[in-house]
Amino acid sequence: MLTLYFAPGASSMAAHIALNEVGAPFEAIPVSFHNNETRAADFLALNPEGKVPTLLIDGRALTEVAGILYYLARRYPDARLMPRSDPEAEARVISWMSFVASTIHPARRQGLEHAMAVYALADQRLGDGEWAVGAYSIADIHLFRLYWRFAASLKPPPGSFPRLEAHHDRMLARPAVIRTIEAEAAVGYELPA
Numbered sequence: 056m057l058t059l060y061f062a063p064g065a066s067s068m069a070a071h072i073a074l075n076e077v078g079a080p081f082e083a084i085p086v087s088f089h090n091n092e093t094r095a096a097d098f099l100a101l102n103p104e105g106k107v108p109t110l111l112i113d114g115r116a117l118t119e120v121a122g123i124l125y126y127l128a129r130r131y132p133d134a135r136l137m138p139r140s141d142p143e144a145e146a147r148v149i150s151w152m153s154f155v156a157s158t159i160h161p162a163r164r165q166g167l168e169h170a171m172a173v174y175a176l177a178d179q180r181l182g183d184g185e186w187a188v189g190a191y192s193i194a195d196i197h198l199f200r201l202y203w204r205f206a207a208s209l210k211p212p213p214g215s216f217p218r219l220e221a222h223h224d225r226m227l228a229r230p231a232v233i234r235t236i237e238a239e240a241a242v243g244y245e246l247p248a
Contacts, residue, residue: 056080056081056082056111056113056114057074057079057080057081057082057110057111057112058081058082058083058084058110058111059071059074059081059082059083059084059108059109059110059111060084060085060086060098060101060102060107060108060109060110060111061083061084061085061086061107061108061239062085062086062087062088062093062107063085063239063240063242063243063244064204064239064244065088065107066107066108066120066160066200066201067107067108067120068200068203068235068239069108069120069123069124069196069197069199069200070108070110070120070123070124070127071083071108071235071238071239072196072199072200072231072232072235073123073124073127073128073136073193073196073231074127075230075231075232075234075235076127076134076136076196076229076231077127077130077131077134077136078131078134079127079130079131083238085239085242086098086107093105093106093107101116102116102118104118106118108120108123110123110126112126120156120197120200121152121153121155121156121197124136124152124193124196124197125137125149125152125193127193128192128193135190135191136191136192136193136196137192137193138188138189138190138192144188144189147187147188147194148187148188148192148193148194151187151188151192151194151197151198152193152194152197154177154180155194155197155198155201156197158173158176159173159174159177159198159201160201162174162205163204163205163208163209167209170205170209171211171215174202174205174211174215174216174219175215175216177198177202177216177219178216178217178218178219179218181198181218181219181222182218183218185222185225186222186225187222195222195226196226198219198222199222199223199226199232202216202219202222202223203223203226206220206223
């Protein structure tokens with residue numbers, strides 16, 4: 056049994072999308088930043104860091120977006136969220152995941168100018184293909200969630216990042232992304248600044 060603890064619109068959205076992509080049954084439990092539910096004793100017992108996402112796998116907690124996305128891609132290979140039998144392609148997915156987590160994710164907190172420079176780098180790195188590493192993968196899910204938030208909150212001028220904008224549009228057309236956004240919007244977004 057899979058159980059996802061998530062905060063609508065937060066980084067946990069990537070894990071939520073991936074769960075919808077793989078088609079595995081799961082329970083989704085929203086937690087509120089506003090009500091400090093990630094600091095509650097029962098949640099801290101699951102994840103002492105008090106962060107989302109937290110994915111329970113038969114009661115065992117797995118944390119961190121990249122770890123959860125990797126687990127889902129490997130556990131459900133028929134969803135084709137990770138290249139198979141190509142170590143270089145797999146490494147490129149991991150490289151994107153590392154770039155997203157270590158460079159893109161903290162960029163917003165370092166000011167608009169820095170964030171714009173980082174997203175310009177991501178736009179360049181994305182290249183002219185449809186997806187980050189050729190075929191759709193967990194790297195695209197992770198990248199999308201952060202650009203989705205950046206575009207909605209900091210509102211870069213249209214055309215600033217043409218490749219990321221096209222990627223964003225392709226992601227918004229995916230049924231798993233649509234289902235996730237609808238489910239999370241129904242709960243209500245309480246994103247921190």
